Amino acid sequence: MLNRRLEEVRSRIRSSALKGGYDPDGVKIVAVTKNVAVERIAEALELGITSCGENRLQEAEPKIKQLPGEIRWHFLGHLQTNKVKSVINLFSLIHSLDSLRLARAMEKRAMQMDVDVPVLIQVNASGEESKYGFHPGEVEDFIMEIRGGRIKIRGLMTMAPYFDNAEEARPIFRQVRELKERIKIPGVELEYLSMGMTNDYHIAVEEGANMVRVGTALFGAR
Numbered sequence: 001m002l003n004r005r006l007e008e009v010r011s012r013i014r015s016s017a018l019k020g021g022y023d024p025d026g027v028k029i030v031a032v033t034k035n036v037a038v039e040r041i042a043e044a045l046e047l048g049i050t051s052c053g054e055n056r057l058q059e060a061e062p063k064i065k066q067l068p069g070e071i072r073w074h075f076l077g078h079l080q081t082n083k084v085k086s087v088i089n090l091f092s093l094i095h096s097l098d099s100l101r102l103a104r105a106m107e108k109r110a111m112q113m114d115v116d117v118p119v120l121i122q123v124n125a126s127g128e129e130s131k132y133g134f135h136p137g138e139v140e141d142f143i144m145e146i147r148g149g150r151i152k153i154r155g156l157m158t159m160a161p162y163f164d165n166a167e168e169a170r171p172i173f174r175q176v177r178e179l180k181e182r183i184k185i186p187g188v189e190l191e192y193l194s195m196g197m198t199n200d201y202h203i204a205v206e207e208g209a210n211m212v213r214v215g216t217a218l219f220g221a222r
């Protein structure tokens, strides 16, 4: 079951990347394992999954401790400043740097812990009030503000609203890809573009996503 679903996701990524003119092997799958039991996550690892995404520290922590140490864990959710230390300790990439306040707390912690913290900046490209993240026009100034410290900006992340017709998400993905291409700041390499979930990853990859976050497509409805 999981095997077949993973094959399906890989094959859709491949055809979307080719359609958009991108290298299909350059697209990383982050298996979103929220609400998924450790036994099933272990199954996914056997099928070649190497990166898992969680959006709540409380749920993630016991799973991370039970599963093999080689897994790269990605933090996807809104992060409260009082959880920064634990998240830095447990996760290899934080997709959800969404405010200057959080960046300041993270920088302070990273300095105390003497570690670098790889992050993606969350972009709210749809302008929905309910979504966290920077508006596209704020991203460059924000990077200028925080660069040069222990926070290492590795790229951008966005979430499109849910559309029955995923095609409607295309302009949002395109806008964030163009933003990534436009930003040229010395010492900052925006390598990753984390966009696309079960409903819309095929469109996101056509628009240049090189990291997709899929849960339901792999593990079924939760």
Ligand SMILES: *Cc1c(COP(=O)(O)O)cnc(C)c1O
Pocket: 032, 034, 055, 076, 077, 159, 197, 198, 199, 213, 214, 215, 216, 217
């Ligand atoms: C849950 C979640 C996903 C995965 O959603 P699916 O629709 O199950 O693929 C991706 N990104 C974030 C930030 C999430 O919270």
